[in-house]
Amino acid sequence: METQLYQLRAELIRFMMAYKFALEEVNTKINILQQEFQYMHDYNPIEHVKSRVKSPESILKKIRKKEIPLSMPEIQDNIRDIAGIRINCSFTKDIYRISQMLEDQKDITVIQKKDYIVNPKPNGYRSLHLIIQIPIFMSDRVKNVFVEIQIRTIAMDFWASLEHKIYYKYNKDIPERLKAELADAASSATELDREMESIHQEINEIKQQTGPLSDQDEEMIFPIDLLREIVDNK
Numbered sequence: 001m002e003t004q005l006y007q008l009r010a011e012l013i014r015f016m017m018a019y020k021f022a023l024e025e026v027n028t029k030i031n032i033l034q035q036e037f038q039y040m041h042d043y044n045p046i047e048h049v050k051s052r053v054k055s056p057e058s059i060l061k062k063i064r065k066k067e068i069p070l071s072m073p074e075i076q077d078n079i080r081d082i083a084g085i086r087i088n089c090s091f092t093k094d095i096y097r098i099s100q101m102l103e104d105q106k107d108i109t110v111i112q113k114k115d116y117i118v119n120p121k122p123n124g125y126r127s128l129h130l131i132i133q134i135p136i137f138m139s140d141r142v143k144n145v146f147v148e149i150q151i152r153t154i155a156m157d158f159w160a161s162l163e164h165k166i167y168y169k170y171n172k173d174i175p176e177r178l179k180a181e182l183a184d185a186a187s188s189a190t191e192l193d194r195e196m197e198s199i200h201q202e203i204n205e206i207k208q209q210t211g212p213l214s215d216q217d218e219e220m221i222f223p224i225d226l227l228r229e230i231v232d233n234k
Ligand code: 0O2
Pocket: 080, 081, 114, 121, 123, 125, 129, 159, 160, 161, 163, 164
């Protein structure tokens, strides 16, 4: 009995480790893409990347909510966001670029793609979601591990974080007035993304006509720190 329990414990530890390794693999891929892109195009499409392995408490909550049998294969097949990565991009166009670059990688299999940018959720949520599978080479086996990748702009992320806090503060039952305000804020965020992309496009066109802008000229036309303060509402 003790040996059995010990084996089960070891299996569970390896089970969770596989997700940690999967995140390391995908993070390395993102890092390489980011560095290469910066080098080739003198521009970084990724603002920042966050990754996490879902906490055991959250996994258990989802098991109960989805009524999943308490076995490792069932959990593995049914909870596909145990390893999660969130990529924040500067512009909407970059979201699709990054997504495509990841999708094109030979060892990545795209299992599901949800485009909440083209089709936002009724509450205004926007983001591109990928569920991918990536092989992890362990000492005695190769495991195909699911990873959820959420790709969004800073404005989309700002909105989603606020909505997430409100959703839990009101125990998932947001008052109608706040719902309407959130919907308005989502439209403003969409508009901001559009405007930022258009300014960015204009700068690119100027650059192409006149050669590279000096840092000073670029800061004049596109005051990143100031714009970020506005977006972050500081
Ligand atoms: P948490 O606490 O962020 O992990 P699933 O429940 O994942 O099996 P679902 O709901 O169809 O299936 O997946 P979907 O729509 O791709 O959403 C997955 C994740 O996207 C959510 O994870 C959230 O992180 C985020 N998300 C989706 N909709 C919303 C939304 O309306 N508002 C906010 N703020 N985030 C959203 P979890 O597990 O639900 O939550």
